[in-house]
Amino acid sequence: MENSFWILNNESEDYSALDKSIDAEYLIVGAGLTGLHTAYLLSDISSNIVIVDANKVGSGSSGRNTGKVTSSHGLIYDYISQKYGDKSSKLYYEANEEGLRLIKDIVQKYNIDCNFETVPNYIFTTEDEGLEEIKKEYKSCERLGIPYEYLNNIEGFPIKIKGALKLDNQAQFDSKKYMNKLAQIICEKGVSIYENTPVLGLDTDKNEYIAKVNGDNEIKAKTVIIASSNPWHDSLGLYFSKEQAYRSYLTLSKLNKPIAKGMYINVEKPSKTIRVYHENDRDYLVCGGFDHKTGKCDDECKIFGSIVEFAKNNFKIGMLEYRWSTQDYITTDNIPYIGHINNNTNNLYIATGFCKWGITTSAVAAIIFKDLITNGECKYKEVFNPSRTGSYLNMKYLKENSIVAYDYIKGKLKKGHTDCQVEKDEGKVVIINGDKYGAYRDKDGKLYVVDITCTHLGCELKFNSFEKSWDCPCHGSRFSYDGSILNGPALKPLKLLGMGDNDIDPDLV
Template identity: 55%
Template sequence: MKNSYWILSSEEKKNYESLNRDINADYLIVGGGIAGLTTAYLLAKENKKVIIVEADEVGFGTSGRNTGKVTSQHGLIYSTIQKEYSSEKARLYYDANEEGLKLIENIIKENNIDCNFKTVPSFVYTEEDRYIKDIKKEYEICKELNIPCEYMNYIEGIPMSIKGALCFKNQGQFNPKKYVDALGKINQKMGVKIYENTPVVDVNIDEECLIKCGNNNVIRAKNLIIASCNAWYDGLRFFFAKEEASRSYLLCGELKDEISEGNYISVEMPTRTFRTCKDDKERNLLIAGGYDHKTGKCDNECDNFRAIEAFAKENFHLKEIIADWSSQDYISSDNIPYIGRINNEKNNVYIITGTSKWGLSNSSVGAILIKDLITKNKSKYEDLYNPSRLKSYLNVKFLENNVEVAIDYIKGKFISGSSELPNKDEGKRVSINGKRYGAYRDKNNHLYIVDITCTHLGCELRFNSGEKTWDCPCHGSRFSYKGEVLNGPALRPLKAYDEGKNKIDPKIL
């Protein structure tokens, strides 16, 4: 995968050992991103003994590949929540995310973290007349909820034809990878054990949680907290069916001219988001992104990278493109994350998932909520984020998504492979001895052939030309061209051509 600007500019990463033995844990957190590290930090402050395992490296997932916006301004979220639920819950969502933002600020100040944090306004805007009414509606609802905001007919200092915008002041932005790296070191000093390159491949939940890792080591945990972006175990709550995996594309470029500081996101589709920052050399940088789509649902991902570059160059004066990358998020069917006890029967298993494109603030909310459930057995946010809430799947979006999944599953079984192997730097489905495989030939002419039946629920994978990966259109699992798991809910890698068929073993059930 391509590395983000944040990863490339964060050179002081600490390497953690891989787990190489069986261990016991009071509190096991699976996931070394902002959700897992913040939860560990809060629990460690309560004198809890915490262990973190991360399948890759700390902060190399979505936590190190986003825009770096920390805000309670989540598009048109408040009119959405008010319509689906109530004004009270819409206001509670604002309070929660403001608390998440303040937690990040406090952690940075208390620990003197150098992560380029800055207080800036956040804007949701439109360049089209037809969307002005939607922004004005959001503004009126925010006023009813006593959410501080301002409606603007234009934004000074932005070289775009903005027709209307809603502004939240006193929001934040930072380098998320620097923040996560520092938080990992702080956790370690507080006694938290962190293991990298330690993927979970199996889990059994009874009175005690038994977690099997990729090197066959077993962790016996009294309490399990799943904070790994997607729900690879879900306690029969079927989060994989209540979430939509979404890809988005970003770039970092050096600006010739300064523009007004702030976080910006469009109402219209395709989504366009941007912000500015300065690097350590005091260069003015633009972070721009958008062009979201469901994972495995794009014919040519390279076109999306080109579209983001075109948007940036058409609207801003860029000297050069420094980096481009993509990210994956999981969006709940009602746009509110699933945070809390995984179900009513398992009081020792917790989850933070479905952060719906706003993972920096919502993950921090998740840490607060989980800590309160563990230490107080209650949280003022638990009903709002309840993973078992009925309305999260009693809605049209849930039904539409799962009908689409069924169609993709069936269609995939009837797509035949090519009789010709791929050219250099090309990947495609191929047919070998009457059986379908996925083949990729790298730039050095090395050929990699894998079984492309997803190890989650058996959907057929599609090649991602932008990232050179095999992606699942059903539930968003992603694999490298060598077969390694990059994103869940799949836990098991793909088998190579000479290793036999993939095992479909959904332990989430």
């Protein structure tokens, strides 16, 4: 898996893997922005906080984003007003503005060198249909008191637009630099971080949770916060059915001609996200988007060609220097799930479905968690409530799950290659003794053959030509060509040929 510019250019401290059983007051699963922000706020009320991560601090989607710190989440406010009312829409805005302020305050308080810069955010369109949507959003925001400015053009921006919305006092930064320092800060406040410590399951015993980790080790905790982006433990919340996994793509190239200071995203499809990163007296264009559902692309590598073509046609750039992809989860009503994992569980919390806006929303999650834990209430609680019926009592929910059912059946029926000849750096589905397997031969000629039945709920996996991974089109689990887990909600790896059938374990209860 190719790492992001941010990860490759920022060395971080190494935190040991957990090699014994321990007790904690608060267990946070996931050392990305959500987990780190939550630990930072909770450290004011407890000195017994443990964070575990299956990989390294900030190595997931938190370290693979654009670095946009903004409350301008596309055309969201009119939509929320129409679905849930003006009050909910305004609270969504206020929550993300508070999240933005929390990040800014942390940067300033600890003087974190993370290229933090206050800039405006622009939502633009190049099409007449998109212009009508932008005007509709502007009218709703004007009524709500959300300070968007409507523009007919953006001076200094090379793309000819039909219209745009501008929101001032937003920000951009290097998310990995920020997380590296924030991890150090919370450790100094008494938080324990363990890397390379995947959670393999969650049980309960009276008033405690028991997280199974490396080997036979366990973590007993009074409160557990799932901050790992994907809902690997479901607790009958049926999160796998209420959100979809999407892949999106980013590139970084030297920018040879300046553009207007700001962050940019378009309205129409394919999605295009743009910003400038400044480092060592050089400007770089970060450009990407072009998202699609996980496991639903025939050739991921071609997407980068489309991004580079778009960038070259509109900006003065040098050679492509970095390229990477990331995964996000989109809820069926485009609002994240943050709060109690279900209505019957008090000390188990979840944050998932950030809809590609996980930077400010990670801070929102931390604010909500601390309020719920200390006061039992939060003014943002109902907006982000994971049990809200509006997120699944809708046609989109039914449509998406019908597609999942179709993909499940299609995967079982689809034939593989009876010819098992696999070239170097090639991956394909093959038939061996009447059963389907995934075969990949690396650049050195070593062949890997794995059972490609997803260990989450049993869908058939599809080969990802860019990441050299096996991706699930149903619920977004991803596995390396050697069978190891790259993305949940799957908890168990794929088995190699000769090791038997995969173990299906969705951890629903």
